[in-house]
Amino acid sequence: MIAATLLALSVGAHTYAIAPQVPAMVAQPAQPAGTTFYADMGEGLFRISGRPNQKVTFMSIAIDPQKVADINMQLADGNYIGFSGNVMQQDAYNLRIRLTSSGMADANGTLNIRYGGQQSILNLAGNGQLDGQPFVLTFRGKMK
Numbered sequence: 001m002i003a004a005t006l007l008a009l010s011v012g013a014h015t016y017a018i019a020p021q022v023p024a025m026v027a028q029p030a031q032p033a034g035t036t037f038y039a040d041m042g043e044g045l046f047r048i049s050g051r052p053n054q055k056v057t058f059m060s061i062a063i064d065p066q067k068v069a070d071i072n073m074q075l076a077d078g079n080y081i082g083f084s085g086n087v088m089q090q091d092a093y094n095l096r097i098r099l100t101s102s103g104m105a106d107a108n109g110t111l112n113i114r115y116g117g118q119q120s121i122l123n124l125a126g127n128g129q130l131d132g133q134p135f136v137l138t139f140r141g142k143m144k
Contacts, residue, residue: 035063038095038113040121044139046073046081048130059121059139061095061113062063063087069097071111073139097126105131118143 037060044056058074067087074080082103088110089096095113109128116122120143127136 007090014067016137036063036119037061038063038115038119038121040141040143042121042139042141043126044073046075046135048135048139050137051133056137056139059124059141061097061121063095071097071099073137083111085111099126099128102130107131116141116143 007102037046039058039060041058042056044059046056048054055075055076057076060072062070062085066123069087071085072080073082083099084101084107085097085099087095088098089114093114093116095111095115097111099107099109099111107128109126111124111126113124114122116129121139121141123141124137124139126142127134
């Protein structure tokens, strides 16, 4: 392979070595500066009025520098439900988020989160309304 070996060129009395061109580095998308992430696998329950209870298996929370939070949960059937909200309160162990929307749906309510080492979610509890229907959400992470 020509690209993998050095080529020698003889020009007059001089010999020059030409190295193969090194491929350019592929740019990787950077994580947003100042964004904080929390995530954990675990067990939980999402109950919304008039629908069967749904088992929650994964939760993630991303908080940007303006204190806007994106919350995503994965259900046991593989579907995801996402919420957006604003951080109302945060300290070294706890986080409180006021919900503002869920995709194209209206959402309101509050989530209370206790987090631990390695930005794990120890537990989450909240309630509110999703498109006018009351809901309750609980989750307990597996990481300690």
